[in-house]
Amino acid sequence: MEGSLLVDSAAASLGATPAARRRRARFLSCPCSASSDAPATRAWTSYSSACKMPRTVKPVSRVNGWRNGGNGHGWATAREESSSVLEALEDEYGGVVVDAHRLPSGTGEFARSLAASLSYWKSAGKKGVWLKLPLDRSEFIPLAVKEGFRYHHAEESYLMLTYWIPDEPCLLPANASHQVGVGGFVINDQMEVLVVQEKYSASSSLGAWKLPTGFIHAVRSQTIRRIPGAVREVKEETGVDTEFMELIAFRHAHNVAFQKSDLFFICLLRPLSNEIKIDEAEIQAAKWMPLREFMEQPLVQEDHMFRKISDICVQRLRRRYRGLTAHRVVSKFDAGASTLYYSVAEHDRGYLS
Known part of the structure; x- marks a missing residue:
């Protein structure tokens, strides 16, 4: 791939104006999310089969x-x-x-x-x-x-x-089956990618430069888009402040850590700062690496998943691919606000906002 193609089209994308850059169980879903330190008289939140449905329960006759x-x-x-x-x-x-x-x-x-x-x-x-x-x-x-x-x-x-209790097949829902991970593709105006070397990694990736990644923790009410989430992971590992732009792609795999299934989301992030200050407990080193050098690494070229992720990010920079942007929505069905990710063409943004 030619570096000039990347630079010309990516610069046009990232150099835009600030305004332009800005879960079914039939019986009962697990009630365990209620806080263990909440008063016993507090309303218990149960969960419907399709989504969270808060129901207030009060002492009665x-x-x-x-x-x-x-x-x-x-x-x-x-x-x-x-x-x-x-x-x-x-x-x-x-x-x-x-x-x-x-x-x-x-x-x-x-x-x-x-x-x-x-x-x-x-x-x-x-x-x-x-x-x-x-x-x-x-x-x-x-x-x-x-x-x-x-x-x-x-x-x-x-x-x-x-x-x-009944002498029939159990209809209680199983425990949660997935863990969620996130990775941040951060690229600056000089076409440099923010990369890290992890202090503890598999032998196959020892010494390789990779994207900052981490887990989304439900107990912290994290989201992919906002702090905490992809932005938080990048900040914790490298000290660099970023802004969420798009959800580029995600991977689904089974039987990963603790025999759980895994969802891994790749986000395009725009840097808001450049100074790097690593988390020395987890990260060996971090730096800004030229995009072409990052793409030519053996880890990227010899691993189908890493190569595909990198190719998709490059195509986004060339404006030949559109990711999913985050939109805050409120539904009466689950009685709460959530984030819906979908792709919107530029000329549809006003109509769908």
């Missing part, structure tokens, strides 16, 4: 040991007919979510309450049971497993277990 408002929601109370039943939220799918903030304090009491609760829930025709055990209640885990609970997933501060 008590009927036969359950607070039942006739709408499928209510807090189970252990103070009336069945004093051993664990406090739990009755969900709209015919299941229950045990209140992690009101668990018994001792193992003996917990074992008795759990057995009594299962018996009660079975007689009441309930289906799935979600049991969230905080880290400081880890001694309850073997007791729950002995009763037939199974591991669903674990986080830093808790373990989620499930129990399926």
Whole structure:
């Protein structure tokens, strides 16, 4: 490829004016996202099969040991007919979510309450049971497993277990199956690409210069577009401030880290600063590398995926390829704002904005 072609067309793209550069489970989706330190009386957020659907659950009138408002929601109370039943939220799918903030304090009491609760829930025709055990209640885990609970997933501060009551195939959704990664293709007005050498890398890429990459962490409410996200990863690794321009491409692979599937997004970023200050815990070195030199690296030329990613980025610079831009949208379906990525031709931008 000729460097002049890259320089001429890319410069036209990046040298534009600032204004021009500016998830189905049928039964119950996992309720584990509720904060472990939220008050027990706070509304519990359950999830619909297609997307997050917040539903406010408030204590209502008590009927036969359950607070039942006739709408499928209510807090189970252990103070009336069945004093051993664990406090739990009755969900709209015919299941229950045990209140992690009101668990018994001792193992003996917990074992008795759990057995009594299962018996009660079975007689009441309930289906799935979600049991969230905080880290400081880890001694309850073997007791729950002995009763037939199974591991669903674990986080830093808790373990989620499930129990399926009906004598039929379990309809509880599986744990999350994907991890999300992001890479930043940052190129400046001198046609130099921001590249890094990782301190810890596979032998096949040892000493190679690559794009800054990292994981999107759900616990930090990260997005691909905004800080934190692709922009954050570049900033953390290299110290360079950037601006999101487009989502260029993404890769989908199965059975990667921890046997999870992997989604890896490549973003085109425009640098807002040039000074490099590396994260010495993860990065060996970072620098601005001429685009042609980056493209000619063995890592890029001999690896089909890296070569294709680089080719796509170059074609974008030549204006022969259009990526996906980020648009903030609000839907009544999930009752919240999100980011929708799609491609819009220049003459359609006003119509679709």
